[in-house]
Amino acid sequence: MNNGRRHSSLYCQYPSRRKFALSPVRIIFDLTVMFLYHLLFAYLLTIIECTPLPSPSSNLLRSLDLPVDETGATAFSILYGTPLTNFLQIAKSTLVYGESNILYSHNTTATASTRTVVRPNVDTVYAEAIFDLSATDVVLTLPAMEEDRFYLAAFFDPYGDNFASLGSVSSSAAGKYLLQSKNSSCVGYEGCITSPTAIGTLLFRVEVKNNNTDVAYVDSYLNNSTLTDINPHTPSHPALTVADFDNLSNTTAISVLQLTARFETRAVPETALFQAAVPVILALAGICNGSYSQPASVNITLATALANTSTSAFTDTPSSYPSLGNGWSILNSSYIGTYDSGMAIIPRALTATELYLGNTANEALYPTLGTTQLSLTDSEAYLFTFSGKPPVADDGFWSVTMYDNEGYLVSNPENKFAVGDRSNITFPNGELVYGSGTEDGTFQVLVQDANSNPPSNWTANWLPAPSGGSDFTVTFRLYAPTTEASDGSYVYPVVTKGAAILA
Secondary structure, rough: OOOOOOOOOOOOOOOOOOOEEHHHHHHHHHHHHHHHHHHHHHHHHOHHHHOOOHHHHHHHHHHHOOOOOOOHHHHHHHHOOOOHHHHHHHHHHHHHOOOOOOOOOOOOOOOOOOOOOOOOOOOHHHEEEEEEEEOOOOEEEEOOOOOOOEEEEEEOOOOOOEEEEEEOOOOOOOEEEEEEOOOOOOOOOEEEEOOOOOEEEEEEEEEEEEHHOOOOHHHOOOHHHEEEEEEEOOOOOOOOOOHHOOOOOHHHHHHHHHHHHHOOOOOOOOOOHHHHHHHHHHHHHHOOEEEOOOOOOOHHHHHHHHHHHHHHHHHOOOHHOOOEOOOEEOOEEEEEOHHHHHHHHHHHHHHHHHHHOOOOOOEOOOOOOOOOEOEEEEOOOEEEEEOOOOOOEEEEEEEEEEEEEEEEOOOOOOOOOOOEEOOOEEEEOOEEEOOOOOOOOEEEEEEEEOOOOOOOHHHEEEEEHHHHHEEEEEEEEEEEHHHHHOOOOOOOOOOEEEEEOOO
């Protein structure tokens, strides 16, 4: 008798019944007591919405400026579960080939038709696997890698939290690595990784050098990198399949809530605080036992607006995006890749839409222009004037990549999607920026309409933009950055808009 409400903190018991004499007075008295009891119980049900949530849960909602009620809990749940829509995209495109715990290589760099992830880089060949540790552990075998080539095997939970990485930056040795759901013996392995969630993504990136002429080497490396099931155990959950992502609402917010419900127990929060607070909030939002039921008092449009207000407040806070100078900024390093052990749900939700499966700051930096949406007519151009070579380690690289307003590579006649250290870019005097010498200095990258060809001396430095005046964005990446990239030592490019430079 709870009117369909889930409130585990309120328990009601009827008074124990005793034998009594069947006198009229006693009968009237007992009936009166029963009537008053039921009246009191009905009253309690009417005010149950005002029953305070446990402190960890209410404090968590207040920390995000969300109301402590079902609408606030729904807004929180939307923020919390937003990255799962990106996990869905990767999982469906990967599991369609077969099972989890198998590494699938793309065997080439991304193109304009790539839809696996938003904002793919074109500097590496990708391979990915959806791992599922519900019934087995997994062994990753890494072959030996040649020197001065960037590679990264990054492990993510479904929310995009990069909980472990192997690769050139961490000087990982070739050999076998155990991925497990619970700590166990690490004897016989180069290392052991304990996943905070039963499911997640392994994303492999290997740098392509020499203007994409050595893809065969990269393919060979990835084809010899394998995942193998080991240590079978009693399943904690059913095996992950494509069906887990089917039959979702066409309304984005509701589909997020449905996904959050389906993966609530497979992808539990990492920290003790969230383990205590989040399930209570999700239950208040209507998420329980793997399904979502919208509370009668909740307006989804209002809850979505509250979630958007929280993200806007975050982006407007200067400490969230420290300035790098010349209009460039970067997301606070504690809010990308690791997301403060999953507790920074607002930046986690923000980066899910633009930088899902982004890496930690020691692996990669993603400087952002203050004006994220750019546009050009066929008679206009942007010039990115670099003060010098971006600071990356010997095994690192950098690039500026062009995307349409949905975050995908821009189709163009040149099939050129990025400009960087492997693009044969030149100084104004025509010498290669990355030639045989050690010269450094100012050089420029030209961004203009894909159908507005520049003179031949600009071709290598040209990054084609969408035709027809469509909006676009660019992403500046530095993989294996040195400290100069973020400590203020390096002067970031000056971006100016002017007339197109035509042949």
